[in-house]
Amino acid sequence: MPELPEVETVRRGLEPAMAGVRIKAAEVRRADLRFPFPDRFASRLEGRTVTGLSRRAKYLLADLDDGAVLVMHLGMSGAFRVETEDEVRMPGAFHHARSKAAAHDHVVLHLSGGATVTYNDPRRFGFMTLIPRAELEDHRFFRDLGVEPVGNRLDAAYLAEALEGRFMPLKAALLDQKIIAGLGNIYVCEALNRARLSPRREAGTIVTARGRASVRAERLVTAVRDVIAEAIEAGGSSLRDYTRADGSLGYFQHRFRVYDREGEPCPTQGCRGIVSRIVQSGRSTFFCPVCQR
DNA sequence: CGCATCCCCTGCCTGC
């Protein structure tokens, strides 16, 4: 279910359970998710201490005390479930199922202190792998990633330079992880509505003839930053739900302006448009044809 | 190189 704000919410949910904690045992219940697990994956995790949990774009990164990084991606349907000792209360019996294993529980980490962290992913578009810390930046997953949407490096000048001369639809440009890393279908739709820019506009047209950032670029950057920051805030407020056994993240607690709102009134102040749905590169786009130009 | 299309997989919703 995750775009960047959800991944950040997951990170915040996992951090108290995992940071500084040793992995006593790892159960890996199938040979692959999206990709095969690396050789000896489970045994390479066992005995390691997690020294920190961070995030880059939609990747979760658990630093291990042997210099490797456990890289985790949730794909479309990945979720973690944390069960603490209190909830399980089966001391000395971590190899027994404590809460029932749910369908699609693929990886279970048994942590020192008694908690378990379970990765569940019905569609299996997610993956986990191990990469040496020193090689992370040059790894194919990371080397081409663009800037974080909430961070100092995203500004109108950056966006103008990235989009200058590009003819692809603005929506496609925003989904391009090489430009801004971590935006997904929902928040791109949301940001474009806030910025009152059409998803169909040629990306290069938010740049002035001299290659400078335009007012449109400024509006877009502000919208991207705001929508992501607010969503992280909203996700953070649902952290309590996260640790519950059902693993729900409160994702739909977040009210979207246009996403999945075909036929509803555009929320832009003073706009009388109706949200419409189109398909761009095979995926749904929701936008207001009246105020988004 | 830039861009579009297809595909991996399961689950859920809709309509017949």
Added chain:
DNA sequence: TGCAGGCAGGGGATGC
């Protein structure tokens, strides 16, 4: 009630 079809938040591979 069953079943087929469409759709889903990601992103990599392929091909023009």
